[in-house]
Amino acid sequence: MTQGDAVGELSVARAAVRSARRVVVKIGSSALTSMEGGIQGERLDALADAVEARMRAGSDLVVVSSGAIGAGLAPLGLSRRPKDLATKQAAASVGQLALAHAWGTSFARYGRVVGQVLLSAGDFGRREHHRNAQRTLDRLRSLHAVAVVNENDTVATEEIRFGDNDRLAALVAHLVGADALVLLSDVDGLYDGDPRKGAAKFIPEVRSSADLDGVIAGSGGALGTGGMASKLSAARLAADGGVPVLLAAADDAAAALTDAGVGTAFAAAPERLSARKFWVRYAADSRGSVVLDEGAVRAVAHRRRSLLAAGITRVTGTFFGGDVVDLCAPDGRLVARGVVEYDSVELESMIGKSTVHLPDGMQRPVVHADDLVKV
Structure with missing residues (x-):
């Protein structure tokens, strides 16, 4: 044709x-x-x-x-x-x-x-x-x-x-x-x-x-x-x-x-x-990655919820608040990208913790839903 x-x-x-x-x-x-x-x-x-x-x-x-x-x-x-x-x-x-x-x-x-x-x-x-x-x-x-x-x-x-x-x-x-x-x-x-x-x-x-x-x-x-x-x-x-x-x-x-x-x-x-x-999803340089548990994957990738520290199992790379990071499933699949609120050192101390158990100033979402894009 x-x-x-x-x-x-x-x-x-x-x-x-x-x-x-x-x-x-x-x-x-x-x-x-x-x-x-x-x-x-x-x-x-x-x-x-x-x-x-x-x-x-x-x-x-x-x-x-x-x-x-x-x-x-x-x-x-x-x-x-x-x-x-x-x-x-x-x-x-x-x-x-x-x-x-x-x-x-x-x-x-x-x-x-x-x-x-x-x-x-x-x-x-x-x-x-x-x-x-x-x-x-x-x-x-x-x-x-x-x-x-x-x-x-x-x-x-x-x-x-x-x-x-x-x-x-x-x-x-x-x-x-x-x-x-x-x-x-x-x-x-x-x-x-x-x-x-x-x-x-x-x-x-x-x-x-x-x-x-x-x-x-x-x-x-x-x-x-x-x-x-x-x-x-x-x-x-x-x-x-x-x-x-x-x-x-x-x-x-x-x-x-x-x-x-x-x-x-x-x-x-x-x-x-x-x-x-669009910048977060396609153009920004990723400065590190955050591995999520299955519950966090469902919340982030399917329900467009903010990422909380309780759903994180591992942090890799060195990054700072305001950087873009990859959000990965337990098997390593990339499921989303987002602008992180904390640096990697801070985030290491927050892994798996409920928001109510975090100190003042660290109770914000790790990645807010407005700064998160499914991939």
Whole structure:
């Protein structure tokens, strides 16, 4: 089945993308760069045209742009994407400058100013950095500038990187309170297999995990680190947090950003996570873990109750009040995450004790229900 045959009437998810006031648009490396010639100006201009048209229609847009490493290959005389970290960082340092200039030049045709925002995984993991990034992006939008976000590849290590800009885009969508996320790349939507390798069924809508039964998603190509697996993961991350997603081809950017009648639409969860709870669940660095007994697991994971000291059996790691910790079942399964009220040393002395047997000042919940998110 082809995309044209499968995409029918406007669904709830497509209608949400079409009418979204605040949109994050992620553009893949293959849509902007080539191995031989670096940045492809005409393709970038066409994407800027589509973004500008949506902004003139009344939406606020943030662009998450891949392509920094790809843009740096040709100027450095590299014939393929490097595998070692130092060369990747060198290519990114050249490519980020070229990419920012290319976006700036393209949007200058419309009198738009571009602001580059480079983020690392640590910026999302630390609450203060997270808020600073949020304020910067909000201010750029209020000044009618186009924020172009990319991962800060020049300083990121393999251990602390997002892994791909699809996940970055999903996190940015929640960071700015977006009403929709549009993922644009070299694929025209989600299929149950690789359409390049034979018959594959196009999936126009993903309303629940049941629609993904039997789907086989592959890894990235020569220029990027993503691939369908990362796009699917990012789409589900955003949608599970309450943001509808449209996955489409960069060549269909104009249609994706007008009537949303192309690609695969992912329906958002009925209840959107608050920015704080989304941060706790998906973005914050965990500083330790707390093991719960079965009763506490039921209270926390199924009844959305606060975690009390009486339900704790073990504490691991070194953390302080205000840090995010993992909440685990007796068998080690992660069941929730939350902002802890006490440091690890204090908590060790509280394990298994009823609230009435704790001293004054230590009778608050260990993790309040408002700061707790099931995973």
